[in-house]
Amino acid sequence: MSRSFSLYFSGSVKYDGRALGLLGPGRFLLLRKNDGSVSVHGGTLIPPRNYMGAKASMEGIIAAGQTIVFERKGETISIVIDEIHFFEYMDDWSEDEVCLRRTERELVNKLFWNWPDYFDATCYSIETEVQTEFGPIDLLGTEFDGTLHVVEVKRRKATVTDCIQLRKYVETVGGIGYLAGPEIGDKAIKYLKSHGYNWVQVEFDI
Amino acid sequence: MSRSFSLYFSGSVKYDGRALGLLGPGRFLLLRKNDGSVSVHGGTLIPPRNYMGAKASMEGIIAAGQTIVFERKGETISIVIDEIHFFEYMDDWSEDEVCLRRTERELVNKLFWNWPDYFDATCYSIETEVQTEFGPIDLLGTEFDGTLHVVEVKRRKATVTDCIQLRKYVETVGGIGYLAGPEIGDKAIKYLKSHGYNWVQVEFDI
DNA sequence: AGTTTAGTTACGCTA
């Protein structure tokens, strides 16, 4: 769609859209990717200082003294270039995604396939991603007497907010609540217990 | 701390730490910043494919056939370089932050200074960023009879999660709950009403 | 060190 390049320049950047952002003057690195996305990186931090999603249009000439403008539905980035330090094309830039392990999904699957190892209740039905009025329940077990077991799974350390999210589901469908994951904070476990919910420790296999 | 550079290379990347991530082989852009942070960018999307925060250590030589390793408390990124397409230093890279407008803080201030325009209750005290056990309350008004008015402010469209955050505060300090912002989702307004909380519409001035 | 939140969150999935 657009030829990708990196530009290390002196100048200033203005963003207008969901917010209003001013940057510089200073030295920044501009990245233009295959998908038309744009990012302006400063000398610290992982996220860019300014950015714009895929299919941003580009106007202007990349040269000292020029202004280039990127646009995308209601958003604008204007870049005033004072000086160019280097300019390089990135041709054949790979669009591969990272193959990720240790996701929340893996923990959900582990609990699904090994339910008896983690829960006392014998359920005739175990479902994942059960849709409710206020969002999907990660794991829902149903006992023969109709009792529901509502499980909210977190891949990272569970917080008080996660406990309240569980509470939201339990109040919506009824039943017994469980928060599951590899780790939970002190405040969170206290909150969980005081509201009558259960903590289920589950680790990643690899 | 470390000299910043960009490296466009063919090769593969492995991350091990909070998760396990495999990338490539393919062409990627490696950024090493002033603060020692590292990011590996692919040809699409704004965020990097792999990354590591500030003060990452670096081992190895940047040359074809070599492996470079970045490390930081319990995390490792290994990069196998097959071929180098370009290598550039970014000297004097600016560390300026963006000067931002239309932040949540601005909405909080607007409500603070124009309280009677948005709330019926007459309060003798209005405070911002009131610390509680479970985090800070954006805006807290106190009536003469002691009734508290708890306000959670959002700069973007409010969600059910935001209602839960409000609920956490109201249940902590007691009183009447308000969610405030420019916009709110359908499920969120339903959740808000069903729990007896209020919606306050407030817009950015600029 | 632990906890919580803001963010132009970005991005993917589902209805």
Add this chain to the structure above:
DNA sequence: TAGCGTAGCTAAACT
């Protein structure tokens, strides 16, 4: 397309 929730979220503020 819009809404909703995850993320190796990141990074900052505060206890």
